[in-house]
Amino acid sequence: MADVAERAGVSTSTVSRTLRGLSTVSPEVRARVEKAARELSFAVSRQAASLVTGRTGTVAVMVPTLNSWFTGSALSSLAPLLRAAGLQLNVYEIPDLDERTAFFEHLPARRNADALLVFSFDLTEEETARLDDLGMPVIYVSQHVDGRPSVYVDDVAGALHGTRHLLNLGHRRIAFVPTEGASGFTFSSNERLLGYQQALTEAGVPLDDDLVVSTRTGSKRAAAEALGTLLSLREPPTAVFAEQDEVAVALVWNLRRTQIAVPERVSVLGFDDQPLADWFDLSTVAQSPSEMGRLAGELALKLIDDSDGDHERHIVLPTHVIPRGTTAPVAERATAPVEAGATVPVDVGATTRAATAAARDGQSASSASE
Amino acid sequence: MADVAERAGVSTSTVSRTLRGLSTVSPEVRARVEKAARELSFAVSRQAASLVTGRTGTVAVMVPTLNSWFTGSALSSLAPLLRAAGLQLNVYEIPDLDERTAFFEHLPARRNADALLVFSFDLTEEETARLDDLGMPVIYVSQHVDGRPSVYVDDVAGALHGTRHLLNLGHRRIAFVPTEGASGFTFSSNERLLGYQQALTEAGVPLDDDLVVSTRTGSKRAAAEALGTLLSLREPPTAVFAEQDEVAVALVWNLRRTQIAVPERVSVLGFDDQPLADWFDLSTVAQSPSEMGRLAGELALKLIDDSDGDHERHIVLPTHVIPRGTTAPVAERATAPVEAGATVPVDVGATTRAATAAARDGQSASSASE
DNA sequence: CTGAAAGCGCTAACAA
DNA sequence: TTGTTAGCGCTTTCAG
Secondary structure (H helix, E strand, O other): OHHHHHHHOOOHHHHHHHHOOOOOOOHHHHHHHHHHHHHOOOOOOHHHHHHHHOOOOEEEEEEOOOOOHHHHHHHHHHHHHHHHOOOEEEEEEOOOHHHHHHHHHHOOOOOOOOEEEEEOEOOOHHHHHHHHOOOOOEEEEOOOOOOOOEEEEOHHHHHHHHHHHHHHOOOOOEEEEOEOOOOOEOOOHHHHHHHHHHHHHHOOOOOOHHHEOOEOOOOHHHHHHHHHHHHOOOOOOOEEEEOOHHHHHHHHHHHHHOOOOOOOOOEEEEEEOOHHHHHOOOEEEEOOHHHHHHHHHHHHHHHHHOOOOOOOOEEEEOOEEEOOOOOOOOOOHHHOHHHHHHOOOOOHHHHHHHHHHHHHHHHHHHOOOO | OHHHHHHHOOOHHHHHHHHOOOOOOOHHHHHHHHHHHHHOOOOOOHHHHHHHHOOOOEEEEEEOOOOOHHHHHHHHHHHHHHHHOOOEEEEEEOOOHHHHHHHHHHOOOOOOOOEEEEEOEOOOHHHHHHHHOOOOOEEEEOOOOOOOOEEEEOHHHHHHHHHHHHHHOOOOOEEEEOEOOOOOEOOOHHHHHHHHHHHHHHOOOOOOHHHEOOEOOOOHHHHHHHHHHHHOOOOOOOEEEEOOHHHHHHHHHHHHHOOOOOOOOOEEEEEEOOHHHHHOOOEEEEOOHHHHHHHHHHHHHHHHHOOOOOOOOEEEEOOEEEOOOOOOOOOOHHHOHHHHHHOOOOOHHHHHHHHHHHHHHHHHHHOOOO
């Protein structure tokens, strides 16, 4: 910076003022300084600047993985926002418990960022507390943390509407397939399970633990096992609601391989609406991670500027049921004699009411928690 | 740090030495300092440290998008490597030409990182030159830049082997479907086209420009158009080699919707081997972005430590043909009377030879450019 | 093995 | 509007 100052024939203060765009610089001097800076291809060292301003010009994000639709979409909409605000994006990828322990041990973000965005981690009380005195705003993304700024989707409502969609199609034996994530990493399992149960209860359908079978994500084999468990029940389900699209697709894949027609014999519903769902024409409950990334970013910017402001601290995003080709009205059981004994009698009146309700379904889901 | 020093009853120099793990500290004092640091949950400010060391402790990456299989995989294997080395990961997402111009205008990475990894950008001479005097090692990932450290896949060989696989199955009318990316962003189109042409030439199959039809990525509709062009040729192809899995899958999707059996009537081959390929049982040419991320990271670490060292500056990764369910021997044309007039006579001897060669194909491809 | 002192490159008062 | 001065928090000589 001294070089620039010398070349432009001014003091370093003036150079600093010019480069930060302060208005208290005469146009003539400004031009001279900018020219000199360009010629020397000078760039301010954020390190040095932050030393005195106390701001790092950096936002840190903590993500379980960089290699997922969710994280990718969210960061992709967060990044331009930060760039526009002149902030850097710093990524901490914490794929497992070891790394996580190490992260909380040292909290490397301390003093090295102006805000931290925590993605999809199911933190302990203690961990949350540690983040509390990190000395910077911490925003929780895709999760709800009491009393802290959070941006998340209404998973209960999403699962509720999804399950209603299946009920409205006449299904009564509806399975739910949650994902057993790596411990400590939440994928909203509990809340989605809750929504599923709520929908059944409000429809007067008894809960049946046999219909809840968990699986691992990203494994066709694991999905096959879960499916096997369900298909070998005394009364197998006519519809399966998977907690994640990937699992739903694995179920469809396995069902079709076994010549069990989807959706004719079994309906399958996912949750997420990632691109894979579209490829497989999967009915699903959509959420928007890019919207979450954007809103979390905006919240972060606000909190950095004025961390005591009375901003809305909890942002809840809606979900939308997207009916595609893997959900259909429950089959007439007469045509499937093999499983005849396993079938719940369908009350025709209910089916009619269901059809009517189904017509409204997309809409009512759209307005969920808005 | 002064607080820690006071609490431990030592000078700040000693605290600094302890926290940096220098061996010139007595065990007793070390223990005291570490205790004090923990109690105050003190973390060194990289900003202040870098001001005097001249190192930022940060590696910057420039990526076209964060929301893709390729970037996600690569960064996912890069991140732990950097973390293990105590380095931060700074991401610049440059999705379009405007952002790109802005990036090169200001080069925000200057003085704010110890190395820069440039992903998949088709840079101009001028841009490369600007990066040259950035004052830090610059590593090019997924692209070949003369005279600069680069990590990339042998696209020519990959496409060559992929095409050979199709030739070995008896195909003679083989189409190639490149992707017209956003201008300035390369997806190795040219090199893959080259490999395709080489394979045809070495097999004595004349090149036919009509068989090269480009499309956009991520659009079923665009794929349908490209397909339409090919299927309405006087002599339509019996096999299609797409430059990217996503396009290949879109082609399969459209073909099946039109009741054109894949692979019985038309074989389809992709390039990438992303998860989608597995879902669709797509034959493809595999590359490994995670391997690329890892190697690029290691190279970056080496170059940071000693930027004049005689490290291998160009790392070329192999590709592997993965035969799955969308490629098969060319159909006997007698069974397809509709297109009989459009069929190239198949020399039985060639088919036999091809079958033999096909058996070797996986192997020969595996050893490509290793 | 430890401490004192100098200074990294910048910004923020304060003066002019 | 501009320049002078005093640090920001750390590391690194250099003494001891």
